Amino acid sequence: MRAYDIIYKKRNGEKLTKKEINFMINGFVDGSIPDYQMSAFTMAVFFKGMDFEETVELTFAMVNSGEMYELNGLPYPSADKHSTGGVGDKISIPLVPIVTTYDIIVPMMSGRGLGHTGGTLDKLESIPGFQVNFEKDDFFKLLKENKTAMIGQSRDIAPADKKLYALRDVTATVDSMPLITASIMSKKIAEGAKNYIFDVKYGSGAFMKDRKSAEKLAEYLKKVAKIANRNGDYILSDMNTPLGNTIGNRLEIIESIEILKGNGPKDVKNLTERLAARMLVLAGIFSNDNDAINDIQKKYKTGVYIEQFRKIIEAQKGNSRVLDDYDIMPAAKKQFHYKANSSGKIIKEDALQFGLAALATGAGREKKEDDVDHSTGIELIRKEGERIEKNEDILIIHYNDENKLKNALTYLEKGLVIE
């Protein structure tokens, strides 16, 4: 078998066999297939697609590149949530402390921000001392202690995905349905949870630009989960405008903690509760979403969610004083108040442009190896759909560098429309 022939076959739109798909993935992981051939292969898949059977084979080839964790030895049912990524999407951070106050295991392995989308790991690392790099033994220790581990993908979980994702990211082949499905599902299957809720986003700030393609991706994820003997379900959510009132790591941690205290913006609170409720129903804790949501809502003011987050932070070596004193996370040195130059209605705050603006302040990374500035970002004072008067603040940019502010402003000007 030769990589050339398999690339040629896919380039011509033909269906690949299990053997051919395994040959490509195994060869890429062991280094016998170089990046340039794998890049050509992923581009062929991008243009010619893969049918469902090929997508399943690709997923399992990637699962089998590493280890498959077994969570059956733990005392509770397991469930996990995965978002396809967005702007201001901090949902995992309030969601995990909420759901783990119930008898449920949540092996929350997350990613870093890339391009205009943020990443849970970068956000968590805004908390001084918070560690996200743990391997298998510590992962299980955290699950036993707190029912969750909010960590990065450990080395033995779907290593093919780690390598392939890095390549796709620099070869414009991320937004391909079979590749996204295999990437997400290989990690989820290997990590061991039995139930998943997928938050599949559509709109300008998402990989899937329209609702129909998001739904197709969601159905693929659910069907692959079923083949792996897991329970999958999904919510489709809008990513045309940023989620919540903050974009940027430190700012999003503050917003997440406020949610756990029963405050925070409505859209973040609603989506967190909907996803949490689905997880609890999938894991058999409640029989329907409404009962789960009612129960979740009763407990904000008791402080149990904050106490659970305190335990998670401390187990991962973070400074839990952050829950009472946001100033222990260093703030950006300067703030720019972006004011309305006329009265009217805000008809657009575009997720993609706002995400790029936050990235320009230093809150994200252009390349995998870039450092992130945890202190910078954007605070939305007014949201899309609201009325605003001349000279009132629309948003505040938190920044440290004048040139970065200038770049951020060019994106914001493109993404903001007042009429």
Ligand code: URA
């Ligand atoms: N998230 C993933 O984990 N993989 C993708 O390919 C896209 C989003």
